[in-house]
Amino acid sequence: MSSIYLDHAATTPMVEEALMAMTAQLAQLGNPSSLHTHGRATRKTLEDAREVIAQGVGCLPSEVIFTASGTEANNTALKGLYWQGRDNGRHVVVISAIEHHAILDPAHWLEEHEGAEVIQIPVNNDGVVDLDFLKSLIASRGHEIAVISVMHANNETGVIQPLREVVEIAGEIPVHSDAVQSFKKIPLSFKDLGLYAMSLSAHKIGGPLGVGALILRRTVEIPALLHGGGQEREIRSGTFNAPSIVGFAAAAKSAYYDAQHVQTLRDAFISGVKSAIPDASINGLSSQRLPGIVNVTFPGTQSDSLLLLMDGQHISCSTGSACSAGVHEASHVLLAMGHSQLTAQSSLRFSFGAVSTQADVDHVLSALPDVITRGRAANLS
Amino acid sequence: MKLIAAMSGGVDSAVAAARAVEAGHEVIGVHLALSANPQKYRSGARGCCTIEDSHDARRAADVIGIPFYIWDMAEEFHDGVVEDFLAEYSAGRTPNPCLRCNEKIKFAAVLDRARAMGFDGVVTGHYARTQESAEGKTLHRAVDHSKDQSYVLSVLTVEQIAGAIFPLGDTTKVDIRKEAEARGLAVAQKPDSHDICFVPSGDNAGWLRDRLGSEVGPIVDQDGVKIGEHKGAYTYTIGQRKGLGLTVPTADGSPRFVLKIEPVSNTVVVGAREDLAVTTMRGERPVFCGSAVTATKERGFVQVRAHGAALPCTYFLDGPLLVAELDEPLLGLATGQAMVIYDGDRVVGSATICETE
Numbered sequence: 001m002s003s004i005y006l007d008h009a010a011t012t013p014m015v016e017e018a019l020m021a022m023t024a025q026l027a028q029l030g031n032p033s034s035l036h037t038h039g040r041a042t043r044k045t046l047e048d049a050r051e052v053i054a055q056g057v058g059c060l061p062s063e064v065i066f067t068a069s070g071t072e073a074n075n076t077a078l079k080g081l082y083w084q085g086r087d088n089g090r091h092v093v094v095i096s097a098i099e100h101h102a103i104l105d106p107a108h109w110l111e112e113h114e115g116a117e118v119i120q121i122p123v124n125n126d127g128v129v130d131l132d133f134l135k136s137l138i139a140s141r142g143h144e145i146a147v148i149s150v151m152h153a154n155n156e157t158g159v160i161q162p163l164r165e166v167v168e169i170a171g172e173i174p175v176h177s178d179a180v181q182s183f184k185k186i187p188l189s190f191k192d193l194g195l196y197a198m199s200l201s202a203h204k205i206g207g208p209l210g211v212g213a214l215i216l217r218r219t220v221e222i223p224a225l226l227h228g229g230g231q232e233r234e235i236r237s238g239t240f241n242a243p244s245i246v247g248f249a250a251a252a253k254s255a256y257y258d259a260q261h262v263q264t265l266r267d268a269f270i271s272g273v274k275s276a277i278p279d280a281s282i283n284g285l286s287s288q289r290l291p292g293i294v295n296v297t298f299p300g301t302q303s304d305s306l307l308l309l310m311d312g313q314h315i316s317c318s319t320g321s322a323c324s325a326g327v328h329e330a331s332h333v334l335l336a337m338g339h340s341q342l343t344a345q346s347s348l349r350f351s352f353g354a355v356s357t358q359a360d361v362d363h364v365l366s367a368l369p370d371v372i373t374r375g376r377a378a379n380l381s
Numbered sequence: 382m383k384l385i386a387a388m389s390g391g392v393d394s395a396v397a398a399a400r401a402v403e404a405g406h407e408v409i410g411v412h413l414a415l416s417a418n419p420q421k422y423r424s425g426a427r428g429c430c431t432i433e434d435s436h437d438a439r440r441a442a443d444v445i446g447i448p449f450y451i452w453d454m455a456e457e458f459h460d461g462v463v464e465d466f467l468a469e470y471s472a473g474r475t476p477n478p479c480l481r482c483n484e485k486i487k488f489a490a491v492l493d494r495a496r497a498m499g500f501d502g503v504v505t506g507h508y509a510r511t512q513e514s515a516e517g518k519t520l521h522r523a524v525d526h527s528k529d530q531s532y533v534l535s536v537l538t539v540e541q542i543a544g545a546i547f548p549l550g551d552t553t554k555v556d557i558r559k560e561a562e563a564r565g566l567a568v569a570q571k572p573d574s575h576d577i578c579f580v581p582s583g584d585n586a587g588w589l590r591d592r593l594g595s596e597v598g599p600i601v602d603q604d605g606v607k608i609g610e611h612k613g614a615y616t617y618t619i620g621q622r623k624g625l626g627l628t629v630p631t632a633d634g635s636p637r638f639v640l641k642i643e644p645v646s647n648t649v650v651v652g653a654r655e656d657l658a659v660t661t662m663r664g665e666r667p668v669f670c671g672s673a674v675t676a677t678k679e680r681g682f683v684q685v686r687a688h689g690a691a692l693p694c695t696y697f698l699d700g701p702l703l704v705a706e707l708d709e710p711l712l713g714l715a716t717g718q719a720m721v722i723y724d725g726d727r728v729v730g731s732a733t734i735c736e737t738e
Contacts, residue, residue, distance in 0.1 A: 304450065304451075304452065304453070305494070305498060307450070308409070308448075308450050308498065309498060309499075311448055312409075312448075326412070326414065326435050326439070326451035327414045327451055327453040327455070328451070328453065374497065374498050374499055375498075377497035377498070378494045378497040378498045379497075380497070
């Protein structure tokens with residue numbers, strides 16, 4: 001039986017162009033920081049890649065800082081902007097309640113170790129940040145806020161956030177956005193959004209694992225997490241990972257992602273789920289969403305049972321996050337959207353990618369009734 | 382068959398899972414997360430619910446080539462095993478939590494969930510054997526008597542035994558380690574787990590004191606005369622001689638032993654060695670792994686500790702109680718312990734000791 005991969009929001013296959021570009025670069029000699037011919041050759045390739053990324057997200061090439069992951073970009077931005085603000089007497093970090101752990105955890109770390117006060121912007125039942133909350137927060141405590149971080153689109157529900165409004169409300173306060181899930185899926189422009197900083201990851205767009213980028217306004221200087229050779233505006237020292245960066249750029253340039261195709265599959269899947277399991281509900285259904293992500297609550301089930309049963313049918317999907325011991329936990333995103341522990345733990349994420357097909361959708365829909373029946377039985381036992 | 386292999390992260394359950402795969406079963410590895418706040422690493426040779434253990438279990442499953450998942454059983458474990466352990470101690474009895482875990486978690490919560498999801502049974506790395514008989518599957522001692530775990534499995538009903546697969550019962554522990562090595566399982570040399578997994582420090586008395594308090598009470602002799610004080614009655618064990626802190630010597634200078642723990646009056650009763658002797662034990666809530674014991678007296682063996690000796694006895698049912706009359710007196714037997722009846726190597730059944738004389 002063929003296997004069905006519906007976890008593209010976790011990682012997605014590398015696109016052909018990225019694979020080719022990366023493997024070719026692996027054979028090239030030269031540290032881009034070296035001044036000789038070999039170094040210059042690698043530097044040239046690297047700067048070409050930087051320009052491609054810059055063009056892809058609407059920023060200047062000098063605003064692209066390559067990192068080893070989206071997580072590193074998030075950490076660098078949030079901590080750096082906080083430290084910069086703290087130097088000016090601002091100690092409040094504002095994040096949305098539905099951020100990825102790569103923002104949540106550094107924010108809590110700042111609170112525990114660096115004297116920050118973290119305030120979370122709640123979301124409504126449709127998974128959209130509460131702009132009125134942000135407005136009144138800024139009206140009362142705007143002068144204390146060092147940084148605001150709101151993701152561009154949520155990784156669990158796909159719900160797109162009103163970032164332009166967030167930036168407008170923020171005024172002069174620096175806004176960072178984790179755009180890891182949005183890049184290449186929907187239009188994204190750093191400049192148009194008016195952001196201070198934005199995070200990207202290569203492997204979510206068909207590039208290699210282990211490379212990401214922090215987009216940081218050229219006028220903004222923040223303290224570094226890694227110190228050393230002074231690369232990347234002295235914000236991110238370390239020898240450039242040229243092959244991965246080249247692969248990242250090739251994926252960014254590729255026209256492989258057909259959002260309309262992915263969205264059509266997603267919508268076919270949603271209507272199939274609703275007719276197969278009438279009491280299933282789609283989280284964030286009435287909001288603007290990414291084309292590829294569907295988050296479904298199946299009442300009376302436990303998502304870890306469902307994942308096991310789906311896996312047994314050769315279907316890969318996701319339950320959301322797990323703790324360090326591997327125990328599935330209720331999603332903080334769904335809890336923030338008003339779910340109870342019970343219903344939050346009855347939810348699965350299916351995420352479609354460029355290579356997904358109608359046959360994938362059909363296969364999952366045919367397996368679904370039996371999986372849900374067994375999952376419900378297991379929940380009662 | 383479609384089977385769930387319960388994988389603790391130790392060598393035994395890893396080899397058990399590998400053997401089940403080799404026997405042609407469709408096997409899925411499951412690690413039971415039993416602690417809501419797992420420790421990162423095992424401290425020495427104890428514990429079965431650390432992050433390191435779940436990693437080791439996952440690694441073993443990957444090497445064997447089977448799917449692997451983690452099931453959160455922390456709540457069930459706390460309610461069914463830890464709470465029971467505390468309640469038994471505070472009632473002055475000496476429980477065996479491993480037995481309770483098999484009864485309520487591994488072959489109940491896990492087996493039920495597995496069956497509901499379309500699996501036929503649960504594979505574990507216990508050292509025990511099962512045999513098909515006219516009355517269904519029966520439970521037997523492992524070939525390696527020094528590692529035999531039939532005692533802690535004796536609480537399983539016929540229905541539970543029907544869904545239990547013990548692939549290690551025919552092999553010695555030494556050979557299991559060699560086999561793990563040969564199979565490329567990195568847990569081959571991992572130390573055996575001992576003690577109680579939810580008491581990571583290994584300090585049982587301290588763990589109990591933290592949870593049940595340490596209310597000072599009298600230590601009395603058999604005439605009720607106070608001869609000392611204790612710090613929490615439940616930290617004593619029947620037959621215990623050391624650590625009583627008694628300053629009043631006996632007339633003949635002979636040592637004293639804990640005879641009885643009375644939780645209501647918070648009293649520890651001590652006496653002479655010969656007063657520890659037990660010849661008859663009665664157990665409540667008997668469970669039989671096959672046809673039930675009747676009022677007719679039968680000859681067999683009774684075992685009262687996980688790795689204790691099999692003591693020749695006559696056993697029968699007296700109303701709701703399972704009774705064993707020992708051929709030779711036994712010293713130091715606490716209520717709360719399980720009495721397990723054997724017919725040769727076969728487990729006849731078990732009960733929780735509630736009276737001794």
